[in-house]
Amino acid sequence: MNFLSLEDQERAETYRLFAYLFMHIPQIEHIEEFEEFAEIKINDTYEEICNDYIALFVEAAVANYEGYYLEELYKDNPVNFEFKDVQHFYWNAGVAIDEEIDLPADHISMELLFMSYLIEQNLKDLQIEFLKRLCEWIPLFCDALYEKAKTEFYKEVATSLKEFVLSECEGW
Numbered sequence: 001m002n003f004l005s006l007e008d009q010e011r012a013e014t015y016r017l018f019a020y021l022f023m024h025i026p027q028i029e030h031i032e033e034f035e036e037f038a039e040i041k042i043n044d045t046y047e048e049i050c051n052d053y054i055a056l057f058v059e060a061a062v063a064n065y066e067g068y069y070l071e072e073l074y075k076d077n078p079v080n081f082e083f084k085d086v087q088h089f090y091w092n093a094g095v096a097i098d099e100e101i102d103l104p105a106d107h108i109s110m111e112l113l114f115m116s117y118l119i120e121q122n123l124k125d126l127q128i129e130f131l132k133r134l135c136e137w138i139p140l141f142c143d144a145l146y147e148k149a150k151t152e153f154y155k156e157v158a159t160s161l162k163e164f165v166l167s168e169c170e171g172w
Contacts, residue, residue, distance in 0.1 A: 004120065011168070012119040018161050019112035022064055023103070025053045031153065038160050044151040052151040061148045062141070066106035069137035089130050090114060093123055108141060135169035138162070 004012070017037060020030045028046060035042055044052075056062045063069070066086060086106045090097060095117060103110050111134060118127045142162035149155045 004122065008119050008122075012116040014164060015112045015116035015119070018157070018164070019109040019116065021157055022057065022107075022112070023109040025050050034153075034157065034160075038156055040156060042153045042156065044153045048151050049153045052149060052154050055150065056145065056148060056154060062144045064108045064141065065104055066108075066111060066133070066137050067104075069140045072140070073136065086111065086133070089126065089133075093118060093121065093126055108138070131168055134165055138165045 014037065017030065017033055020026065021034060026034075026049065031042065031046070031049065042049075057064055087097075090105065093114070095114065097105060097110070101110075111130075115127070115130060115134065118130060139162050142158040142165075146155050146158035146162075149158060
C-alpha cells in the first residue's frame with residue numbers, strides 16, 4: 001500500500017480539482033472547492049460561470065488541449081507531435097483511457113487527472129517527465145484563458161493554475 005505525504009495528497013487533489021473545472025461545466029461544489037483552495041470569494045453567479053464555460057470551451061474561444069499549444073510553440077521548428085506521445089505516458093503508467101470518455105488524450109482535464117494519478121501511485125520518474133510536458137504548455141493555456149474569460153472565476157482559475165504549475169516546475 002502506498003502511503004502519500006500530506007503534501008502529495010494535496011498536490012493530487014489540486015490537480016484533480018483543476019481537471020474537474022475544465023472537464024465540463026463545473027458543479028457548484030467544485031466552484032466552492034476552488035474558492036477554498038484559492039482563498040477567495042467568487043462574485044460571479046453560477047449562470048455567469050456556466051455561460052463563460054460554454055463560450056470558452058464549448059464554443060472554443062480557448063483551445064484546451066496540448067497539441068494546439070505545442071503546434072504554436074514549435075511552428076517555426078515543427079515537431080512531430082501526435083496524441084500517441086501523451087498516450088505513451090498513459091501506457092507506461094498502466095492507464096487505459098475508457099472509450100466512453102469523450103475527451104482526447106491531450107485534453108487538459110485528462111492530463112491533469114493523469115498527473116494526479118501519478119502522484120497517488122508515487123510514480124516519481126513519470127511525474128517528473130510528465131510535469132515537463134505540463135510546464136511547456138499549461139502556462140500558455142492559462143494566459144489564453146485569462147485573456148478570453150469574461151468571469152472573475154475563470155480569470156482566477158487561470159491565474160491559480162498557472163501559479164500552481166509553475167511552482168510545481170520549480171520543485172523538480
